Amino acid sequence: MEHQQTCSSVDIAEADEKLEKVKHAIEQFKLMKGALIPVLHEVQDIYGFLPEPVLQVVSEELNLPLSEIYGVASFYHFFSLTPKGEHVIHVCMGTACYIKGAQAVLDRLSTELKVPVQGTTEDNKFTLEATRCLGACGLAPVMTIGEKVHGRLVPNAVPKIINEYK
Template sequence: MEQHQPCSNSTIAEADRKLEQIKLAIDQYKQMKGALIPILHEVQDVYGFLPEPVLQVVSAELDLPMSEIYGVASFYHFFSLTPKGEHVIHVCMGTACYIKGAQGILDRLSTELKVPVQGTTEDNKFTLEATRCLGACGLAPVLTIGEKVHGRLTPNAVPKMLKEYN
Protein backbone atom coordinates (compact mmCIF):
# COMPACT_ATOMS: atom_id res chain seq x y z
CA MET A 1 0.00 0.00 0.00
CA GLU A 2 1.30 3.45 -0.94
CA GLN A 3 2.22 5.70 1.96
CA HIS A 4 1.54 9.43 1.68
CA GLN A 5 3.73 11.95 3.41
CA PRO A 6 1.90 14.51 5.51
CA CYS A 7 1.86 18.04 4.10
CA SER A 8 4.39 20.28 5.76
CA ASN A 9 3.47 23.74 6.96
CA SER A 10 5.66 25.25 4.22
CA THR A 11 3.80 23.22 1.55
CA ILE A 12 0.46 24.39 2.90
CA ALA A 13 1.73 27.98 3.11
CA GLU A 14 2.92 27.81 -0.50
CA ALA A 15 -0.46 26.46 -1.67
CA ASP A 16 -2.25 29.22 0.25
CA ARG A 17 0.06 31.86 -1.25
CA LYS A 18 -0.63 30.61 -4.77
CA LEU A 19 -4.38 30.56 -4.26
CA GLU A 20 -4.28 34.05 -2.77
CA GLN A 21 -2.39 35.23 -5.88
CA ILE A 22 -5.15 33.78 -8.07
CA LYS A 23 -7.86 35.45 -6.00
CA LEU A 24 -6.07 38.80 -6.40
CA ALA A 25 -6.00 38.28 -10.18
CA ILE A 26 -9.70 37.42 -10.15
CA ASP A 27 -10.45 40.62 -8.21
CA GLN A 28 -8.31 42.61 -10.65
CA TYR A 29 -10.00 41.28 -13.81
CA LYS A 30 -13.47 40.33 -12.54
CA GLN A 31 -15.28 43.39 -13.90
CA MET A 32 -13.57 43.30 -17.30
CA LYS A 33 -15.25 41.86 -20.36
CA GLY A 34 -13.30 38.75 -21.29
CA ALA A 35 -11.80 38.38 -17.80
CA LEU A 36 -11.50 34.61 -18.05
CA ILE A 37 -8.50 34.51 -20.40
CA PRO A 38 -6.19 36.77 -18.34
CA ILE A 39 -7.24 34.90 -15.19
CA LEU A 40 -6.43 31.55 -16.83
CA HIS A 41 -3.05 32.98 -17.87
CA GLU A 42 -2.40 33.91 -14.25
CA VAL A 43 -3.39 30.42 -13.06
CA GLN A 44 -1.05 28.83 -15.60
CA ASP A 45 1.79 31.22 -14.70
CA VAL A 46 1.41 30.36 -11.02
CA TYR A 47 0.85 26.58 -11.29
CA GLY A 48 2.42 25.72 -14.66
CA PHE A 49 -0.94 24.33 -15.85
CA LEU A 50 -4.66 24.68 -15.05
CA PRO A 51 -5.44 22.45 -12.04
CA GLU A 52 -9.12 21.54 -11.69
CA PRO A 53 -9.49 22.62 -8.03
CA VAL A 54 -8.24 26.09 -8.95
CA LEU A 55 -10.55 26.21 -11.97
CA GLN A 56 -13.41 25.45 -9.58
CA VAL A 57 -12.44 28.52 -7.56
CA VAL A 58 -12.38 30.58 -10.77
CA SER A 59 -15.79 29.15 -11.69
CA ALA A 60 -17.29 30.11 -8.33
CA GLU A 61 -15.69 33.56 -8.22
CA LEU A 62 -16.72 34.49 -11.79
CA ASP A 63 -20.05 32.65 -11.60
CA LEU A 64 -19.18 30.73 -14.78
CA PRO A 65 -19.96 27.07 -15.40
CA MET A 66 -16.97 24.72 -15.51
CA SER A 67 -17.99 23.73 -19.05
CA GLU A 68 -17.37 27.30 -20.23
CA ILE A 69 -13.98 27.41 -18.50
CA TYR A 70 -12.97 24.06 -20.01
CA GLY A 71 -14.23 25.23 -23.41
CA VAL A 72 -11.89 28.23 -23.32
CA ALA A 73 -9.00 26.29 -21.78
CA SER A 74 -9.17 23.52 -24.37
CA PHE A 75 -9.69 25.88 -27.34
CA TYR A 76 -6.45 27.82 -26.90
CA HIS A 77 -3.30 25.77 -27.42
CA PHE A 78 -1.24 27.73 -24.92
CA PHE A 79 -3.35 26.51 -22.00
CA SER A 80 -2.58 23.12 -20.52
CA LEU A 81 -4.88 21.05 -18.33
CA THR A 82 -2.03 18.73 -17.36
CA PRO A 83 1.34 19.50 -15.76
CA LYS A 84 4.27 20.07 -18.12
CA GLY A 85 7.81 18.90 -17.64
CA GLU A 86 10.69 21.11 -16.59
CA HIS A 87 11.76 21.26 -20.26
CA VAL A 88 9.10 21.46 -22.97
CA ILE A 89 10.28 20.21 -26.35
CA HIS A 90 8.40 21.59 -29.38
CA VAL A 91 9.22 19.71 -32.58
CA CYS A 92 8.29 21.66 -35.69
CA MET A 93 6.08 19.66 -38.03
CA GLY A 94 5.67 22.46 -40.59
CA THR A 95 6.19 21.62 -44.25
CA ALA A 96 9.93 22.42 -44.51
CA CYS A 97 10.75 20.55 -41.29
CA TYR A 98 8.52 17.61 -42.14
CA ILE A 99 10.09 17.23 -45.58
CA LYS A 100 13.57 17.35 -44.04
CA GLY A 101 12.88 14.60 -41.50
CA ALA A 102 11.06 16.06 -38.48
CA GLN A 103 8.98 12.89 -38.08
CA GLY A 104 12.16 10.85 -37.55
CA ILE A 105 13.32 13.31 -34.90
CA LEU A 106 9.94 13.22 -33.17
CA ASP A 107 9.99 9.41 -33.21
CA ARG A 108 13.53 9.30 -31.82
CA LEU A 109 12.65 11.74 -29.05
CA SER A 110 9.59 9.66 -28.17
CA THR A 111 11.77 6.53 -27.99
CA GLU A 112 14.59 8.15 -26.01
CA LEU A 113 12.24 9.82 -23.54
CA LYS A 114 9.88 6.81 -23.39
CA VAL A 115 6.80 9.03 -23.82
CA PRO A 116 4.19 9.50 -26.52
CA VAL A 117 3.88 12.82 -28.30
CA GLN A 118 2.07 15.24 -25.96
CA GLY A 119 3.43 13.19 -23.05
CA THR A 120 5.59 14.04 -20.05
CA THR A 121 8.37 11.85 -18.71
CA GLU A 122 7.82 10.06 -15.38
CA ASP A 123 10.42 12.28 -13.70
CA ASN A 124 8.67 15.42 -15.04
CA LYS A 125 11.89 16.46 -16.74
CA PHE A 126 10.54 16.67 -20.32
CA THR A 127 7.26 17.19 -22.14
CA LEU A 128 7.29 16.28 -25.85
CA GLU A 129 5.01 18.20 -28.19
CA ALA A 130 4.58 18.35 -31.95
CA THR A 131 3.82 21.85 -33.14
CA ARG A 132 3.12 23.83 -36.28
CA CYS A 133 5.73 26.04 -37.90
CA LEU A 134 8.28 27.53 -35.51
CA GLY A 135 9.39 30.07 -38.13
CA ALA A 136 12.93 28.77 -38.51
CA CYS A 137 12.55 27.02 -41.86
CA GLY A 138 16.16 27.73 -42.83
CA LEU A 139 17.26 25.50 -39.95
CA ALA A 140 14.90 22.63 -40.82
CA PRO A 141 14.30 20.28 -39.19
CA VAL A 142 14.09 22.34 -36.02
CA LEU A 143 12.85 22.07 -32.45
CA THR A 144 12.90 24.20 -29.36
CA ILE A 145 13.60 23.19 -25.81
CA GLY A 146 12.37 26.07 -23.74
CA GLU A 147 13.73 29.16 -25.52
CA LYS A 148 16.70 27.39 -27.13
CA VAL A 149 16.44 26.54 -30.84
CA HIS A 150 18.08 23.36 -32.16
CA GLY A 151 18.30 23.17 -35.93
CA ARG A 152 19.51 20.99 -38.81
CA LEU A 153 18.90 17.96 -36.65
CA THR A 154 19.12 14.28 -37.39
CA PRO A 155 17.62 11.47 -35.31
CA ASN A 156 21.14 10.42 -34.29
CA ALA A 157 21.76 13.87 -32.76
CA VAL A 158 18.89 13.49 -30.31
CA PRO A 159 20.67 11.59 -27.46
CA LYS A 160 23.55 14.09 -27.31
CA MET A 161 21.13 17.03 -27.40
CA LEU A 162 19.09 15.59 -24.52
CA LYS A 163 22.24 15.17 -22.38
CA GLU A 164 22.55 18.98 -22.32
CA TYR A 165 19.39 19.03 -20.18
CA ASN A 166 20.19 16.22 -17.71
Protein backbone atom coordinates (compact mmCIF):
# COMPACT_ATOMS: atom_id res chain seq x y z
CA MET A 1 0.00 0.00 0.00
CA GLU A 2 2.78 2.40 0.92
CA HIS A 3 4.50 1.78 -2.44
CA GLN A 4 1.31 2.72 -4.29
CA GLN A 5 1.10 6.02 -2.42
CA THR A 6 4.72 6.77 -3.31
CA CYS A 7 4.14 6.03 -6.99
CA SER A 8 1.01 8.14 -7.16
CA SER A 9 2.71 11.03 -5.37
CA VAL A 10 5.52 10.82 -7.93
CA ASP A 11 2.94 10.78 -10.75
CA ILE A 12 1.16 13.78 -9.24
CA ALA A 13 4.44 15.66 -8.83
CA GLU A 14 5.34 14.92 -12.46
CA ALA A 15 1.89 16.04 -13.61
CA ASP A 16 2.19 19.25 -11.59
CA GLU A 17 5.64 19.91 -13.06
CA LYS A 18 4.31 19.45 -16.60
CA LEU A 19 1.35 21.73 -15.92
CA GLU A 20 3.69 24.39 -14.56
CA LYS A 21 5.69 24.21 -17.80
CA VAL A 22 2.45 24.67 -19.75
CA LYS A 23 1.47 27.69 -17.65
CA HIS A 24 4.95 29.16 -18.17
CA ALA A 25 4.57 28.72 -21.94
CA ILE A 26 1.15 30.37 -21.83
CA GLU A 27 2.60 33.35 -19.97
CA GLN A 28 5.44 33.55 -22.47
CA PHE A 29 3.12 33.69 -25.51
CA LYS A 30 -0.08 35.15 -24.00
CA LEU A 31 0.34 38.71 -25.24
CA MET A 32 1.50 37.64 -28.69
CA LYS A 33 -0.98 37.71 -31.56
CA GLY A 34 -1.64 34.10 -32.63
CA ALA A 35 -0.43 32.69 -29.30
CA LEU A 36 -2.48 29.51 -29.59
CA ILE A 37 -0.27 27.63 -32.06
CA PRO A 38 3.01 28.17 -30.15
CA VAL A 39 1.24 27.22 -26.91
CA LEU A 40 -0.13 24.04 -28.49
CA HIS A 41 3.38 23.21 -29.73
CA GLU A 42 4.68 23.57 -26.19
CA VAL A 43 1.89 21.40 -24.78
CA GLN A 44 2.62 18.70 -27.34
CA ASP A 45 6.37 18.89 -26.62
CA ILE A 46 5.66 18.44 -22.92
CA TYR A 47 3.02 15.69 -23.10
CA GLY A 48 3.64 14.12 -26.51
CA PHE A 49 0.04 14.96 -27.50
CA LEU A 50 -2.71 17.43 -26.54
CA PRO A 51 -4.58 16.08 -23.49
CA GLU A 52 -8.10 17.45 -23.02
CA PRO A 53 -7.63 18.59 -19.37
CA VAL A 54 -4.59 20.61 -20.43
CA LEU A 55 -6.49 22.11 -23.37
CA GLN A 56 -9.11 23.24 -20.87
CA VAL A 57 -6.37 25.08 -18.95
CA VAL A 58 -5.16 26.64 -22.22
CA SER A 59 -8.74 27.68 -22.99
CA GLU A 60 -9.13 29.40 -19.62
CA GLU A 61 -5.71 31.05 -19.63
CA LEU A 62 -5.92 32.36 -23.21
CA ASN A 63 -9.63 33.15 -22.88
CA LEU A 64 -10.44 31.12 -26.00
CA PRO A 65 -13.37 28.73 -26.45
CA LEU A 66 -12.38 25.07 -26.30
CA SER A 67 -14.09 24.57 -29.67
CA GLU A 68 -11.65 27.02 -31.29
CA ILE A 69 -8.69 25.21 -29.75
CA TYR A 70 -9.98 21.86 -31.03
CA GLY A 71 -10.55 23.41 -34.45
CA VAL A 72 -6.92 24.50 -34.66
CA ALA A 73 -5.58 21.26 -33.15
CA SER A 74 -7.52 19.08 -35.56
CA PHE A 75 -6.76 21.24 -38.62
CA TYR A 76 -2.95 20.95 -38.43
CA HIS A 77 -1.61 17.43 -38.97
CA PHE A 78 1.35 17.90 -36.64
CA PHE A 79 -0.94 18.15 -33.59
CA SER A 80 -2.27 14.98 -32.05
CA LEU A 81 -5.21 14.62 -29.67
CA THR A 82 -4.17 11.06 -28.81
CA PRO A 83 -0.90 9.70 -27.42
CA LYS A 84 1.67 8.53 -29.97
CA GLY A 85 4.06 5.63 -29.71
CA GLU A 86 7.77 5.98 -29.07
CA HIS A 87 8.38 5.42 -32.81
CA VAL A 88 5.95 6.97 -35.29
CA ILE A 89 5.88 5.20 -38.65
CA HIS A 90 4.63 7.21 -41.63
CA VAL A 91 3.93 5.22 -44.79
CA CYS A 92 3.64 7.33 -47.92
CA MET A 93 0.45 6.69 -49.85
CA GLY A 94 1.14 9.28 -52.55
CA THR A 95 0.68 8.27 -56.18
CA ALA A 96 4.23 7.01 -56.87
CA CYS A 97 4.39 5.02 -53.63
CA TYR A 98 0.89 3.65 -54.01
CA ILE A 99 1.55 2.45 -57.57
CA LYS A 100 4.79 0.77 -56.46
CA GLY A 101 3.16 -1.20 -53.62
CA ALA A 102 2.80 1.01 -50.56
CA GLN A 103 -0.54 -0.58 -49.64
CA ALA A 104 1.08 -4.02 -49.31
CA VAL A 105 3.84 -2.51 -47.12
CA LEU A 106 1.23 -0.76 -44.96
CA ASP A 107 -0.76 -3.98 -44.64
CA ARG A 108 2.36 -5.91 -43.62
CA LEU A 109 3.23 -3.29 -41.00
CA SER A 110 -0.28 -3.48 -39.61
CA THR A 111 -0.04 -7.27 -39.40
CA GLU A 112 3.46 -7.29 -37.88
CA LEU A 113 2.62 -4.64 -35.29
CA LYS A 114 -0.87 -6.04 -34.64
CA VAL A 115 -2.30 -2.53 -34.90
CA PRO A 116 -4.68 -0.79 -37.31
CA VAL A 117 -3.54 2.12 -39.44
CA GLN A 118 -3.66 5.32 -37.33
CA GLY A 119 -3.27 3.10 -34.25
CA THR A 120 -0.66 2.68 -31.53
CA THR A 121 0.66 -0.65 -30.27
CA GLU A 122 -0.39 -1.78 -26.79
CA ASP A 123 3.15 -1.27 -25.48
CA ASN A 124 3.19 2.31 -26.88
CA LYS A 125 6.30 1.45 -28.89
CA PHE A 126 4.89 2.19 -32.38
CA THR A 127 2.23 4.36 -34.00
CA LEU A 128 1.36 3.47 -37.60
CA GLU A 129 0.15 6.27 -39.87
CA ALA A 130 -0.61 6.55 -43.57
CA THR A 131 0.39 9.91 -45.04
CA ARG A 132 -0.25 11.66 -48.35
CA CYS A 133 3.30 12.31 -49.54
CA LEU A 134 6.72 12.25 -47.95
CA GLY A 135 8.46 13.90 -50.92
CA ALA A 136 10.76 10.98 -51.66
CA CYS A 137 9.07 9.69 -54.81
CA GLY A 138 12.34 8.41 -56.28
CA LEU A 139 12.56 5.93 -53.38
CA ALA A 140 8.97 4.69 -53.74
CA PRO A 141 7.47 3.02 -51.85
CA VAL A 142 8.83 4.84 -48.82
CA MET A 143 8.21 5.17 -45.09
CA THR A 144 9.79 7.07 -42.26
CA ILE A 145 10.32 5.94 -38.71
CA GLY A 146 11.05 9.07 -36.75
CA GLU A 147 13.53 10.96 -38.93
CA LYS A 148 14.92 7.89 -40.73
CA VAL A 149 13.75 7.24 -44.31
CA HIS A 150 13.31 3.68 -45.56
CA GLY A 151 12.85 3.43 -49.33
CA ARG A 152 12.30 0.95 -52.14
CA LEU A 153 10.34 -1.14 -49.68
CA VAL A 154 8.90 -4.59 -50.15
CA PRO A 155 6.56 -6.21 -47.63
CA ASN A 156 9.13 -8.90 -46.70
CA ALA A 157 11.58 -6.19 -45.53
CA VAL A 158 9.16 -4.97 -42.84
CA PRO A 159 10.00 -7.47 -40.04
CA LYS A 160 13.73 -6.73 -40.22
CA ILE A 161 13.16 -2.96 -40.20
CA ILE A 162 10.75 -3.18 -37.24
CA ASN A 163 13.22 -5.30 -35.27
CA GLU A 164 15.77 -2.45 -35.51
CA TYR A 165 13.46 -0.37 -33.31
CA LYS A 166 12.40 -2.98 -30.73
